[in-house]
Amino acid sequence: MKISLTVNGRKIQEDIQESMLLIDFLRSHGYTSVKRGCETSNCGLCTVLMDDHPILSCSMLAARADGHSIVTLEGAGKEAEAFAEFMAKEGAEQCGFCSPGLIMNVIAMKKELKNPTKEEIKQYLSGNLCRCSGYMSQMRAIEKYLQEESV
Amino acid sequence: MKQISQPVVKKDAAALLSGKPVYTDDLAMKDCLIIKLLRSPHAFAKIKKIDTSKALRIPGIEAIFTYEDVPNTRFTLAGQTYPELSPYDGKILENIVRYVGDEVAIIVGKDEMCCEQAKKLIQVEYEVYEPLLDFTKAIDNKIVVHPEDDYKYLVDIGNEVKRNIVSQGRDEAGDVEKELSLCDVVIERDYHTKANAQAMMETFRSYAYLDAYNRLNIVSSTQIPFHVRRIVANALELPKSKIRVIKPRIGGGFGAKQTACCEIFSAFVTWKLKKPSKIVYTREETFMASNSRHEMKMHVRVGAMKDGTICAIDLHTLSNTGAYGEHGPTTVGLSGHKSLPLYKLNASCFSYEVVYTNTMRAGAYRGYGATQGIFAVESAINELADALKMDPCELRLKNMVEEGDIMPQYYNETANSCTLKDCLLKAMELIDWKNKSLKTDLGDKVRGLGVALAMQGSGIANVDVGSVRIKLEDDGFYTLSIGATDMGTGCDTILAQMAAECLDCEVDQIVVQGVDTDSSPYDTGSYASSTTYVTGMAVVKACEQLKEKIVKEAALLMQTKEEELVFDGKMIRTLDENKAMSLNEFAYLCAAGGKGKMLMADDSHSSMVSPPPFMAGIAEVDVDKLTGEITMHDYVAVVDCGTVINTNLARVQVEGGIAQGIGMALLEDIVYDKNGRMIANSFMQYKLPTRKDVGEIRVDFMPSYEPTGPFGAKSIGEVVINTPSPAIASAVAHASGQYVRTLPITPEKVLGFKHED
Numbered sequence: 001m002k003i004s005l006t007v008n009g010r011k012i013q014e015d016i017q018e019s020m021l022l023i024d025f026l027r028s029h030g031y032t033s034v035k036r037g038c039e040t041s042n043c044g045l046c047t048v049l050m051d052d053h054p055i056l057s058c059s060m061l062a063a064r065a066d067g068h069s070i071v072t073l074e075g076a077g078k079e080a081e082a083f084a085e086f087m088a089k090e091g092a093e094q095c096g097f098c099s100p101g102l103i104m105n106v107i108a109m110k111k112e113l114k115n116p117t118k119e120e121i122k123q124y125l126s127g128n129l130c131r132c133s134g135y136m137s138q139m140r141a142i143e144k145y146l147q148e149e150s151v
Numbered sequence: 152m153k154q155i156s157q158p159v160v161k162k163d164a165a166a167l168l169s170g171k172p173v174y175t176d177d178l179a180m181k182d183c184l185i186i187k188l189l190r191s192p193h194a195f196a197k198i199k200k201i202d203t204s205k206a207l208r209i210p211g212i213e214a215i216f217t218y219e220d221v222p223n224t225r226f227t228l229a230g231q232t233y234p235e236l237s238p239y240d241g242k243i244l245e246n247i248v249r250y251v252g253d254e255v256a257i258i259v260g261k262d263e264m265c266c267e268q269a270k271k272l273i274q275v276e277y278e279v280y281e282p283l284l285d286f287t288k289a290i291d292n293k294i295v296v297h298p299e300d301d302y303k304y305l306v307d308i309g310n311e312v313k314r315n316i317v318s319q320g321r322d323e324a325g326d327v328e329k330e331l332s333l334c335d336v337v338i339e340r341d342y343h344t345k346a347n348a349q350a351m352m353e354t355f356r357s358y359a360y361l362d363a364y365n366r367l368n369i370v371s372s373t374q375i376p377f378h379v380r381r382i383v384a385n386a387l388e389l390p391k392s393k394i395r396v397i398k399p400r401i402g403g404g405f406g407a408k409q410t411a412c413c414e415i416f417s418a419f420v421t422w423k424l425k426k427p428s429k430i431v432y433t434r435e436e437t438f439m440a441s442n443s444r445h446e447m448k449m450h451v452r453v454g455a456m457k458d459g460t461i462c463a464i465d466l467h468t469l470s471n472t473g474a475y476g477e478h479g480p481t482t483v484g485l486s487g488h489k490s491l492p493l494y495k496l497n498a499s500c501f502s503y504e505v506v507y508t509n510t511m512r513a514g515a516y517r518g519y520g521a522t523q524g525i526f527a528v529e530s531a532i533n534e535l536a537d538a539l540k541m542d543p544c545e546l547r548l549k550n551m552v553e554e555g556d557i558m559p560q561y562y563n564e565t566a567n568s569c570t571l572k573d574c575l576l577k578a579m580e581l582i583d584w585k586n587k588s589l590k591t592d593l594g595d596k597v598r599g600l601g602v603a604l605a606m607q608g609s610g611i612a613n614v615d616v617g618s619v620r621i622k623l624e625d626d627g628f629y630t631l632s633i634g635a636t637d638m639g640t641g642c643d644t645i646l647a648q649m650a651a652e653c654l655d656c657e658v659d660q661i662v663v664q665g666v667d668t669d670s671s672p673y674d675t676g677s678y679a680s681s682t683t684y685v686t687g688m689a690v691v692k693a694c695e696q697l698k699e700k701i702v703k704e705a706a707l708l709m710q711t712k713e714e715e716l717v718f719d720g721k722m723i724r725t726l727d728e729n730k731a732m733s734l735n736e737f738a739y740l741c742a743a744g745g746k747g748k749m750l751m752a753d754d755s756h757s758s759m760v761s762p763p764p765f766m767a768g769i770a771e772v773d774v775d776k777l778t779g780e781i782t783m784h785d786y787v788a789v790v791d792c793g794t795v796i797n798t799n800l801a802r803v804q805v806e807g808g809i810a811q812g813i814g815m816a817l818l819e820d821i822v823y824d825k826n827g828r829m830i831a832n833s834f835m836q837y838k839l840p841t842r843k844d845v846g847e848i849r850v851d852f853m854p855s856y857e858p859t860g861p862f863g864a865k866s867i868g869e870v871v872i873n874t875p876s877p878a879i880a881s882a883v884a885h886a887s888g889q890y891v892r893t894l895p896i897t898p899e900k901v902l903g904f905k906h907e908d
């Protein structure tokens with residue numbers, strides 16, 4: 001089937017297999033920041049934004065993105081860079097495999113929640129697993145980032 | 152020191168945080184053939200017949216290989232220095248399958264879809280055997296997991312394969328029975344730790360291709376590139392010179408990738424078909440067909456006097472290595488040798504057996520047996536404190552190992568650097584131990600406190616080796632080649648910090664390269680907490696050499712004597728300051744004009760000792776009176792890893808290790824059904840701790856100075872996973888009155904609803 005969508009501002013039209021998942025579509029187009037950590041929608045590594053909302057690209061058919069706008073870390077620009085700097089300063093990216101998904105979800109969270117509490121942050125991001133960091137350094141980075149952005 | 156003990160940002164931070172294609176699957180060429188594996192549905196069976204004819208007719212299928220097509224040699228997948236202590240008990244494919252998930256056929260096709268289709272059409276006729284699933288019944292069972300004649304082992308490990316014993320042994324220091332008979336109190340308990348999945352976020356994967364010289368190139372997400380070269384050479388019956396292994400960025404390992412689970416398949420396919428091929432394990436495969444922590448049952452007897460003097464500990468460990476023996480003989484050793492030395496004892500005894508069963512092979516997982524042993528020993532010490540009605544911290548302060556002590560169960564090594572006492576005192580201060588009681592009623596919940604100590608090693612003494620090469624480049628920067636594998640832990644950065652410190656320059660001036668077995672200096676790999684300590688020392692040695700060479704060469708170029716020159720990292724000048732040359736100028740002169748020569752130095756390091764890092768952990772947990780639900784409230788960890796090289800990365804190592812330990816303590820459990828099929832094979836059933844499960848983790852350091860380590864450093868990567876299980880078990884016991892001795896500590900067990908075994 002034919003789909004047409006925007007990825008990171010670029011229009012793509014393509015004939016795809018109906019069963020193709022969005023994650024595979026994106027990776028095959030070179031957006032390899034999108035990572036897969038599971039087959040059961042449990043890890044959050046594959047998070048991208050569709051029309052500004054975070055979605056799990058492993059659990060969505062590429063066909064459903066037809067007519068929508070997708071943003072991956074490659075296209076997340078300044079916002080991602082700003083947060084990435086806080087992550088790096090904390091050493092919060094260890095293996096880094098979970099970072100793209102986390103960063104996308106943090107960007108979405110910042111839009112959605114105003115002055116979130118620690119508990120709200122944890123709740124919002126609870127679907128983003130990280131096996132390396134123990135989450136504390138990520139939280140330090142997130143809090144500093146939100147603070148910085150609000151001044 | 153300018154570069155040491157600093158929060159230097161990881162060298163790969165920018166790439167990782169902007170999603171650059173730096174991991175194995177991002178780099179694989181688009182035309183790779185895809186490999187899928189048909190796996191056994193039976194825990195123990197013989198393949199009588201395989202018919203692949205129908206499957207081969209699926210469009211896009213390139214080849215299907217069965218046991219008849221692969222080399223016949225047995226080898227081990229364990230990434231260990233040759234001669235490996237793991238038995239050579241497996242083949243690429245075999246006509247006997249020994250666990251549910253064991254490989255039956257290799258399917259190669261143009262894409263995943265056709266491989267999956269073909270998989271369903273392969274017809275296999277099995278002669279199904281009764282499996283051996285209960286590891287406590289393995290020894291002398293009528294079922295023999297490895298009945299074959301060509302089974303072999305390279306080192307005496309107490310192997311009795313026909314009795315299902317991979318390895319056995321006993322180490323006694325002093326007369327334990329006599330000491331125990333003299334004690335006022337003897338605590339005798341059984342503890343049981345389960346198989347746990349390392350669950351790194353990037354599953355197993357590798358791809359292979361042939362290069363212009365017809366050599367087999369393997370790109371793999373591995374901790375052990377040099378061992379992979381040997382393992383593939385063994386498996387394919389090829390000379391090592393035919394093989395090159397490249398390690399890009401790795402999405403986590405935690406020991407899992409110290410076993411070469413998937414590389415043999417891409418290597419075999421590419422060698423056979425002369426085409427690039429790729430294999431990526433699913434999460435399900437990673438759960439049920441790779442490797443896990445060794446499940447262990449431990450019997451402990453601790454003897455003490457009424458005043459709290461601990462006199463003797465006797466520990467027996469039974470370890471389940473699963474269907475194959477990777478890391479079996481070695482992990483078990485740590486359960487005793489890295490738990491008993493925590494205390495000054497008159498006598499101790501450690502005995503063990505490691506057995507085969509028809510479950511998934513076990514392997515290496517952070518902590519490597521020490522985690523299991525420490526759960527048993529530290530739990531028993533906690534139960535002893537409760538029995539003596541003594542404060543568990545006081546009991547420890549009275550008995551713990553101190554700097555200068557000889558540790559009989561630790562190969563008689565001396566604890567040359569140890570601030571364990573300060574670690575515990577600091578942890579007590581952080582949690583406000585003195586002003587809290589072990590149990591506080593909060594209404595619906597009860598809050599409990601529990602403590603544990605831990606140790607590990609730093610590299611494997613007299614076995615492992617790290618080497619590095621450092622070159623001065625023409626612009627006055629340096630390239631540092633290392634064979635150690637950064638798996639996300641930041642060792643590339645840490646080693647660059649050390650080089651920068653030695654060479655008096657900025658970390659940015661040191662360029663680090665990923666591992667390529669063709670060009671990187673040999674390194675046994677990143678495991679056994681060795682990188683900072685072992686490879687770090689090689690960095691120091693090589694940099695010292697390079698500095699000498701720089702001065703020597705500069706003396707020639709500047710027409711003066713070596714003794715007259717000083718090099719401060721930026722400038723080379725004569726003592727009288729009459730002549731000076733910048734490093735840039737010097738480097739250019741070396742590279743051009745026929746006057747100089749390019750300077751480089753290499754060195755290796757292997758240590759005679761493996762100095763233990765130590766730590767103390769205190770858990771504060773809430774237990775719901777009605778539901779038994781356990782919530783982590785606070786966890787404090789204070790670590791002695793010698794000198795802290797990178798303050799940020801060390802902290803994150805600790806936080807990450809504690810979180811994994813919390814998972815082990817409360818959530819993670821690999822369970823099999825009665826036919827030997829793994830039930831918990833996805834993140835749906837096998838729960839990793841989320842950011843809501845770990846509570847607050849607070850970390851501090853009490854650096855000692857290790858005389859044999861680079862800048863006084865020891866290791867940190869593994870010790871950090873060892874305290875949560877015993878500390879949390881004790882905290883829960885204090886809160887609920889129920890001592891759970893079989894992990895994980897679930898509400899059902901806390902309420903006593905579920906029988907532990």
Ligand code: FES
Nearest residue numbers: 041043044046058
């Ligand atoms: S890949 Fe795990 S949630 Fe999408």
Ligand code: FES
Nearest residue numbers: 095098130131132
């Ligand atoms: S940094 Fe490795 S999984 Fe998060």
